Amino acid sequence: MAPVTTGPIDVEALRKDFPLLSRTVHDRPVVYLDSAATSLQPRSVLAAMDHYYETTHANVHRGVYATAEEATRLYELARRAAGRFVGAPDPDHEVVFTKNATEALNLVAHSWGRTNLKTGDVVLLTEMEHHANIVPWLMLAEERGIELRYLPVGDDGRLDLTDLDRLLDGVKLVGVSAMSNVLGTINPLADIAVAAHERGALVVADGAQSVPHLPVDVRSLGVDFLAFSGHKMMGPTGIGVLWGRAELLDAMPPFLGGGGMILDVRTDRFVPADVPHRFEAGTPPIAEAVGLTAAVEYLEQVGMERIRAHESALTGYALDAIASRLGGDCRVFGPTSVDGRGGVLSLAYRDVHAHDLAQVLDQYGVCVRAGHHCAKPLMRRLGVSATARASIGPYNDEGDIDTLIEGLAEAGRLFG
Amino acid sequence: MSDLEDLYREIILDHYRSPRNRGELPSPPAHRVEGFNPLCGDEVVVTMVVEDDRLADIKIGGTGCSISQSSASLMSGAVKGKTLPEVRELVRTFKSMMSIHEASLEGEVPDELLNPAELGELAALQGVVKFPVRIKCATLSWNALVQGLEELAQATP
Numbered sequence: 037m038a039p040v041t042t043g044p045i046d047v048e049a050l051r052k053d054f055p056l057l058s059r060t061v062h063d064r065p066v067v068y069l070d071s072a073a074t075s076l077q078p079r080s081v082l083a084a085m086d087h088y089y090e091t092t093h094a095n096v097h098r099g100v101y102a103t104a105e106e107a108t109r110l111y112e113l114a115r116r117a118a119g120r121f122v123g124a125p126d127p128d129h130e131v132v133f134t135k136n137a138t139e140a141l142n143l144v145a146h147s148w149g150r151t152n153l154k155t156g157d158v159v160l161l162t163e164m165e166h167h168a169n170i171v172p173w174l175m176l177a178e179e180r181g182i183e184l185r186y187l188p189v190g191d192d193g194r195l196d197l198t199d200l201d202r203l204l205d206g207v208k209l210v211g212v213s214a215m216s217n218v219l220g221t222i223n224p225l226a227d228i229a230v231a232a233h234e235r236g237a238l239v240v241a242d243g244a245q246s247v248p249h250l251p252v253d254v255r256s257l258g259v260d261f262l263a264f265s266g267h268k269m270m271g272p273t274g275i276g277v278l279w280g281r282a283e284l285l286d287a288m289p290p291f292l293g294g295g296g297m298i299l300d301v302r303t304d305r306f307v308p309a310d311v312p313h314r315f316e317a318g319t320p321p322i323a324e325a326v327g328l329t330a331a332v333e334y335l336e337q338v339g340m341e342r343i344r345a346h347e348s349a350l351t352g353y354a355l356d357a358i359a360s361r362l363g364g365d366c367r368v369f370g371p372t373s374v375d376g377r378g379g380v381l382s383l384a385y386r387d388v389h390a391h392d393l394a395q396v397l398d399q400y401g402v403c404v405r406a407g408h409h410c411a412k413p414l415m416r417r418l419g420v421s422a423t424a425r426a427s428i429g430p431y432n433d434e435g436d437i438d439t440l441i442e443g444l445a446e447a448g449r450l451f452g
Numbered sequence: 453m454s455d456l457e458d459l460y461r462e463i464i465l466d467h468y469r470s471p472r473n474r475g476e477l478p479s480p481p482a483h484r485v486e487g488f489n490p491l492c493g494d495e496v497v498v499t500m501v502v503e504d505d506r507l508a509d510i511k512i513g514g515t516g517c518s519i520s521q522s523s524a525s526l527m528s529g530a531v532k533g534k535t536l537p538e539v540r541e542l543v544r545t546f547k548s549m550m551s552i553h554e555a556s557l558e559g560e561v562p563d564e565l566l567n568p569a570e571l572g573e574l575a576a577l578q579g580v581v582k583f584p585v586r587i588k589c590a591t592l593s594w595n596a597l598v599q600g601l602e603e604l605a606q607a608t609p
Contacts, residue, residue, distance in 0.1 A: 062455070389516065389517035389518060390492070390517070391492055391494075391516075391517035391518075391519070391586070391589065392460075392517050392518045392519075395456070395459065395583065395586070396456065399455070399456050406492060407491055407492040407493060408492065408493040412493065415493060421492075421493040421494065421495065421515050421516075422492050422493045422494070450456075450460060450465075451465070451468075451518065
């Protein structure tokens with residue numbers, strides 16, 4: 037852990053916290069540029085989970101013995117850490133743990149959607165949503181005939197809000213990504229939330245990409261729900277978060293049924309528990325929650341403002357270096373400047389297919405994602421079937437970008 | 453870079469740059485099948501004409517990576533004009549070459565499992581088995597072909 041907590045991140049020191057960065061792939065140091073898919077974990081997260089399993093493990097909210105009490109306390113402290121990280125005013129009543137961000141969005145669609153949406157109601161999404169914020173609504177549309185509309189993406193890779201007022205007509209809920217997992221675009225959530233609320237619509241934000249990379253505060257964003265994922269913010273897989281305004285969650289019926297989510301069960305009926313346990317059926321991801329706390333503490337110690345500054349500078353370096361060294365051969369989708377843009381670089385190189393680019397890059401130890409990034413409507417809008425996506429994390433440096441460019445140039449030679 | 457050269461052999465790059473039997477046959481009378489690789493978004497359109505128990509004509513459309521495109525091109529050349537039993541035998545041999553992948557999950561990939569002579573140019577795709585994720589690319593068009601032949605068999609009792 038870098039001891040300095042102001043000024044630029046000491047990346048060289050920070051990299052030492054991530055064991056995976058010390059391995060080699062094809063006899064080369066690994067160059068990890070896939071943080072938009074999942075981040076790496078610092079040693080402190082892994083140690084916290086090990087420590088929990090070695091000293092404390094017990095089921096939560098069930099036992100009265102000492103370790104069970106401790107496990108329950110650690111699990112509930114994770115709720116506070118997750119809430120604190122996104123500025124939740126009352127984490128104990130507003131933070132629901134799920135399996136991942138996808139389940140968090142499904143929870144909103146299933147529970148809030150089935151309670152509040154009827155035939156003819158409109159849900160407004162955007163063309164840049166991840167499938168996780170499209171398919172649950174499509175399922176609801178099939179089931180009860182709600183209408184889906186999409187805010188268009190402009191040629192600059194940003195949402196085109198020109199027709200927002202018109203598109204909001206009859207809308208009950210707006211589902212919008214805080215930051216695109218394909219274009220890196222950071223969307224103006226606060227503006228959209230103001231416009232939506234004026235028309236009586238709620239806003240569910242997909243924060244899977246924004247929460248790990250930007251300072252996020254649900255109060256200043258003004259959204260009503262925020263979904264995010266543990267494993268993209270240096271925590272473990274298997275845990276996600278739904279933050280929702282307490283009064284909304286209070287009025288929502290359970291999503292999954294089972295143990296832990298009830299006050300009483302008879303043979304013919306049940307009484308659900310209060311929020312948040314109402315939405316946490318079955319044994320929850322306890323060790324993962326402990327890991328998430330450690331991840332939040334790590335990110336807080338580095339500082340989200342500094343992470344954003346570092347990633348923004350490195351994104352600028354990448355945009356410039358790609359343009360100057362590869363020229364017109366390499367196209368980067370999304371905004372061309374770092375303003376309102378995160379470190380997600382979707383690339384097309386000449387007419388080399390994304391799969392082939394990723395395969396050549398792998399030989400350089402470079403980890404990138406190739407494909408449609410679970411955003412097929414956006415891929416159609418961009419007019420491509422797949423892109424190679426390099427995405428930046430706090431542990432990346434200019435050397436990583438240089439290796440990426442070296443690999444792209446080699447792919448150009450191979451397929452030229 | 454030897455693994456990479458093994459994957460992207462010259463024959464593969466040649467078929468990728470200059471795909472054979474490219475396009476779509478008018479359907480009908482040709483039978484048309486679409487195949488998708490949900491992992492990467494690759495799409496293949498196989499159109500085929502079967503006459504007298506023989507695959508009289510075949511064309512390949514769609515978009516995809518060098519492996520899926522070259523595999524489809526190589527396949528079209530290998531099956532065109534063959535009798536259906538010959539086509540099925542070739543599909544079986546090709547698929548068994550690709551299924552080495554299941555063994556690779558357990559341990560080392562054997563370098564050679566089949567007699568490449570049986571497969572002709574298709575043997576160039578053998579390098580793919582060292583890259584398990586790419587096997588779906590290589591088999592995309594073959595699965596569409598199999599689906600088409602099955603549909604045709606069901607349609608003509």
